[in-house]
Amino acid sequence: MNSTYRQVVQGRLHTGLAEHSDGILATESGHISYAGPREHFDPEGWPSAEVLDAGEVLVPGFVDAHCHGAFGADFSSSAEEPVRRALARLHERGTTTVLASLVTARRENMLRAASLFGALADEGTVAGIHLEGPFLSSARCGAQDPQWLSEPDIGLTAELIEASGGSVRVMTFAPELPGADALIQFLTSHGVVPSVGHTDADAHTTETSLAYARKLMLTSENEPKTPTVTHLFNGMPAIHHRSPGPAAACLRSAVRGEAIVELIADTLHVDPYMVAAVFELVGADNVALVTDSMAAAGLEDGTYQLGPAEVDVNGAAATLRSSGVLAGGTGFMQDLVRGCVAAGVPFGDAVRSATVVPARVCGLSHRVGRLAPGREADAVVLDRDLQVAGVLRRGAWIA
Known part of the structure; x- marks a missing residue:
């Protein structure tokens, strides 16, 4: 998947600081536009985005x-x-x-x-x-x-x-x-x-x-x-x-x-x-x-x-x-x-x-380590056994 795609990943989400049982991660051009509860996300601004399932839980890379x-x-x-x-x-x-x-x-x-x-x-x-x-x-x-x-x-x-x-x-x-x-x-x-x-x-x-x-x-x-x-x-x-x-x-x-x-x-x-x-x-x-x-x-x-x-x-x-x-x-x-x-x-x-x-x-808090707007779109999908089931790096799925 190309990093320029607009993506919306939905499901259980842990931003690194807080967990949302029904969360949304929205990414565009390799960066995070939104990460948080679904109730605060406006889907109307993302009509052409690909919608994906977060699996068991989505965490920062x-x-x-x-x-x-x-x-x-x-x-x-x-x-x-x-x-x-x-x-x-x-x-x-x-x-x-x-x-x-x-x-x-x-x-x-x-x-x-x-x-x-x-x-x-x-x-x-x-x-x-x-x-x-x-x-x-x-x-x-x-x-x-x-x-x-x-x-x-x-x-x-x-x-x-x-x-x-x-x-x-x-x-x-x-x-x-x-x-x-x-x-x-x-x-x-x-x-x-x-x-x-x-x-x-x-x-x-x-x-x-x-x-x-x-x-x-x-x-x-x-x-x-x-x-x-x-x-x-x-x-x-x-x-x-x-x-x-x-x-x-x-x-x-x-x-x-x-x-x-x-x-x-x-x-x-x-x-x-x-x-x-x-x-x-x-x-x-x-x-x-x-x-x-x-x-x-x-x-x-x-x-x-x-x-x-x-x-x-x-x-x-x-x-x-x-x-x-x-x-x-x-x-x-x-x-x-x-x-x-x-x-x-x-x-x-x-x-x-x-x-x-x-x-x-590493002095990189402004870029990585959290699922938050402006950060690089790095995230990991974990399954029920906390094994890696998918990896998003800079907006592109690599595994």
Whole structure:
């Protein structure tokens, strides 16, 4: 279907902020003209529009703010064509907005990948770039290659931003490293969201760093205004009552609305009980569901790449061949929403954390993440089992 068609989709509708049991989504030329209850929609202005059924429920297109690849393509190392094919298939799975995550690697490789995804961002295929490193803790590097980790380097950061054409939107860093505050200053001045992660910091250092980032973001002319936490609980010490560590500090910051925590709600990275607990503690507005998916997502068990590392996939678990460490996800955003609901998270909260919140993280709330007039016509039809049954991207049905 061509995106210039005028369409009216009717049925149960969740805009990302509110649900309408008898709703209408009207789109024209790739954008939303109306999204809300049927009773407030004037059908007389749409006599030539094609009328479609929303199925079980229609929600905004999913926004994944932490994705390393899928369908055999590794965003840090694969060539352009496999990357394009993978992104097209991710769009078909309902993730209509993707932030491409790059792992720590050799400088030249990171610059190459930044250049590739900068070009893809310019054309709208991806929403931008998330740099997961290289300024991370060697003690909590997880699947990151420790030989390429370093202390914060403003020169390298500037090179990566320049190579991307200004498309870097988020950067993960360990706040205990020397030069972390200077890095936060540089990132916020360039509109890049500082994200605490892969850290061995204590609670005080973590909380102070997030507060500093928040202060600079609030006084900056750039958007967005809230720092994030890279995959909460993963890549950091566990909470202990005599050594609370970074996770406890991140939760307290999120409760105050001073941080947004990423959550890989795939039952492997975070137990379903803890997923429900985080939503109850900090609220859906402060949780961004992320897949942290890698090249193996959507494929059978086997050995795949995550940057320079080899990863073995068995079932849904992806682990480093060299150490057995858990190394990224293999699921999709629909799986996370379904997992949250199964854990007891209200459906509307799960949807919000898969759409509205990550769009805010990416600085794209004015374009995606909600079904609202003026936004891009990105929507996902979910069936009774919360599986993707149809995908609308920029006004065109692609799956």
